[in-house]
Amino acid sequence: MGMLLAYELEKGTERELKDLAAALGHQVKMVSSSNYGDPLGYVAGITGFKKSGTRDTEGKLGSEMLVFCGLDREAMDLLLAGLRERKLQIPLKAVITPHNIQWTSRMLYQELKKEHETMTAMKKSPL
Structure with a gap:
């Protein structure tokens, strides 16, 4: 069984995602904003990770975000297909990896937002 960490979803999107x-x-x-300063490993409930003790005071992230934990390739493909079928558009998505497992939710959000903005600009830019 995998875990999906969901951030700032609209109520309809939350309901659809939970059903899927x-x-x-x-x-x-x-994920509550009170956990935005904690390591992703802690937020996902992974053994060996502790609450940071540092409080994130920056408020909301600013857009929806979805983080996948413990899904194999097949499960990920099925989930992404289900999101497309239900027309659930959550542009900021990531997988917990050994590289980002220590990051806070806020750090991951900032990185994903930067990547998303770069990719969006590239799509708009003629070759």
Whole structure:
């Protein structure tokens, strides 16, 4: 069973995502802003990670974000196909990796936002 960390989803999107995840055998954890300063490993409930003790005071992230944890390739493909079928557009998505597992939610959001803006600009730019 995989875990989906969900951030600042609209109510309709939250409901649809939870239905899809349940149908595929995954859990959805709605992440509170009080956890934005904690390591992703802690937020995902991975053994060995502790709450940071540092409080994130920057408020909301500013857009929806989805983080995948413990999904193999097949499960990821099924989940992404389900998101497309249900027309659930959450532009900022990531997988917890050994590289980012120590990052805070805010750090991951900032990196994803920067990457998303770069990719969007590249799509608009003629070759």
